[in-house]
Each structure stands twice: as C-alpha cells, then as structure tokens.
Amino acid sequence: MGDHERSCAFREVRCEACGDAVPGKAMDAHVRDACAATVVDCANGCGERMARRLFAAHSAHSCTHARLECAFIKQGCHVRPMRREYAKHQAECASEHARLANMAEQSMRNLLDATLTKHRAEHARLHAEMESMRREI
Numbered sequence: 001m002g003d004h005e006r007s008c009a010f011r012e013v014r015c016e017a018c019g020d021a022v023p024g025k026a027m028d029a030h031v032r033d034a035c036a037a038t039v040v041d042c043a044n045g046c047g048e049r050m051a052r053r054l055f056a057a058h059s060a061h062s063c064t065h066a067r068l069e070c071a072f073i074k075q076g077c078h079v080r081p082m083r084r085e086y087a088k089h090q091a092e093c094a095s096e097h098a099r100l101a102n103m104a105e106q107s108m109r110n111l112l113d114a115t116l117t118k119h120r121a122e123h124a125r126l127h128a129e130m131e132s133m134r135r136e137i
Contacts, residue, residue, distance in 0.1 A: 075100035 009025035018037035022030045031038050036053035043055065044065035050058055059066045064084040070077040071090070077100055081089040090097070 070097075072097045072100055075104045 010023050012021040013024045013027060014020070015022055015027065015030060015035055015037075017031065018035050020030070020035070034052075036051065038052050039049050040052050040055065042048045042050070042058065042063060042065070044059060044063050044067075046063050046065040048058065048063070062083075064082065066083050067080040068083055068086050070079050070081070070093075072093075075097070077093065077097060079089060079093070
C-alpha cells in the first residue's frame, strides 16, 4: 500500500466502537454524532450514560427526566411533566382535569344534539316530500 493509500482522508477505516466502515476524515463526526455504540449522556439530563442506540428506549420507558404528555391532552391539558413528576401532576391537577373532561363531554353532547336536530329536520322534510309524492300518484 502506498503512502497516499495509508494517509488518504477518504480511505475507509473501522470505527473501534461499532465496527462500521467510515471514511477516515468523517470518523470524528461519526463518533460524535452517529455511532450507535458511543457512550453518551442522557439528553434529558437525568445523569444516566448509555450507548447511543439505547437512548430512545431509555427516554421512552425509564428516564426520570423525560417529558410526558398528560393523559388529558385531548381535553386541553398541555402540561408536559417529567416522568418523575407525572403522578404528582395527575394528583395536583385532578380537579382541573375533571373540569376539562366535563367541558369536553358537554361540547360533545352539544355537537350530538345539533346533529340529531339536523337529522330530525331532514327526516321530516323527506317524509313530507314522500307524502306529497304519494298524493300525486
């Protein structure tokens, strides 16, 4: 192998952490940003360290600092507490969550009532039209 082949920045080298073949000049970026085997600090700030490939599962299932959607988001609660504070949020906001759920239920009832009224009016119109057609026959 010639000097150029040994020192060429574009020659493929194996990442010591994951074994992927990476162009030599891209190795620092690969290890810093992409290598699945590189040990990283939890991006949520919980203090855990893990291989990058494990971070998504850690964040989704066990990270105490991961932000969670409130179970009442569809009713209007947009608080995103940390996993470690989720139960506290649910307990402290129970009356607000009940109020939001009641408002959502009332809104749904109003929509159903309006839809039923519209359908009844359409039924009455069609019934009257049918009776008119019967009389014509």
